[in-house]
Amino acid sequence: MKSLGVSLTFALFLIGCSSDTPVSPSSLAGGNTDMAATTASGPAGHHHATNTSALSSADVHKGIAEVRRLLAPFHNLDKAIEYGYDTPVGCVSDPVRGGMGYHYGRSDRDLVGDGVVNLLEPEFLVYSPTTDGQMRLSAVDYFVPFSTWSNPEPPSLLGVPFAAEEGFNAWVLHIWAFWPNPAGIFENYNPAVPLCP
Numbered sequence: 001m002k003s004l005g006v007s008l009t010f011a012l013f014l015i016g017c018s019s020d021t022p023v024s025p026s027s028l029a030g031g032n033t034d035m036a037a038t039t040a041s042g043p044a045g046h047h048h049a050t051n052t053s054a055l056s057s058a059d060v061h062k063g064i065a066e067v068r069r070l071l072a073p074f075h076n077l078d079k080a081i082e083y084g085y086d087t088p089v090g091c092v093s094d095p096v097r098g099g100m101g102y103h104y105g106r107s108d109r110d111l112v113g114d115g116v117v118n119l120l121e122p123e124f125l126v127y128s129p130t131t132d133g134q135m136r137l138s139a140v141d142y143f144v145p146f147s148t149w150s151n152p153e154p155p156s157l158l159g160v161p162f163a164a165e166e167g168f169n170a171w172v173l174h175i176w177a178f179w180p181n182p183a184g185i186f187e188n189y190n191p192a193v194p195l196c197p
Contacts, residue, residue: 060158063119064185067140068177070120075137075178077104077127084108085125091196098183099193100174101128101138115148117155117162128179128193138179138193144171160186 074080085104092100103124105112111123122140130136144155144162146169154161155171162171165188174188181190 057159063158064175064177067119067122067175071125071137071140071177074125077135077137080104080125080137089124091129093193093195094189095195097189098191099128099195100189101126101193101196102135103141112143113145113148115144117142117144117157119157122175126174128190129195129197131194133197136179138190139174139176139181142173142175143168145169146171163188 084106087105087107089103091102123143124141126139127135128138162173165172
C-alpha cells in the first residue's frame with residue numbers, strides 16, 4: 001500500500017518534530033493563477049520562493065472560497081474520518097514561526113505519492129490545537145515528495161508555488177482557509193495557532 005508507506009514516512013518525520021524542534025520552511029510567492037490539477041514533467045529542481053502577502057485576483061479568491069465550501073463539513077473531524085481522511089500523522093509546530101497542527105491523510109488513496117496537485121483534493125487536512133484542548137479544522141496541506149515531481153519548476157496552486165521543504169523531502173503549500181494567519185494565508189506556520197501540546 002504505497003500511500004500508507006508514504007504517509008508513515010511523513011508520520012515518522014512529524015513524530016520526530018516537537019514544539020522544541022524547528023522545521024525551516026521557505027516562504028511562498030505568487031505566479032500563474034491555474035486552479036486545475038497539475039502533474040510532474042521535465043528534470044527535477046528544488047526552488048525556494050519568496051513571500052507575497054496580498055494576492056487579489058478573482059481566481060485566487062474563488063479558489064479559496066471553493067476549498068472552504070467543499071471542506072466545510074470536515075469541521076467535524078468524524079465526518080473527515082468517515083470520508084477517508086482517517087490517518088493521523090502527527091502534530092507540527094515551531095517555537096519561532098508558530099503552530100500548524102495535526103495532519104490527517106487518506107489511507108484509501110495515494111494522494112501523497114501520485115505526483116498530482118489538485119486544489120480540491122489536499123493531501124492533508126490540518127486540525128490545530130486550541131487553548132481549551134480541542135482541535136479545530138484550520139488549514140489544508142498540499143504535499144508533493146521531491147521524488148514524485150520532476151518538473152524544473154515547483155508545483156503551484158492559485159498561482160502560488162510550493163516551498164521546497166528539505167526536512168520533509170517535499171514541496172509543501174498550506175492554505176489557512178479556516179484559521180486566519182497573520183503571516184499570510186499561504187504560509188506554512190501560523191503564529192496565531194497554539195504550539196503542539
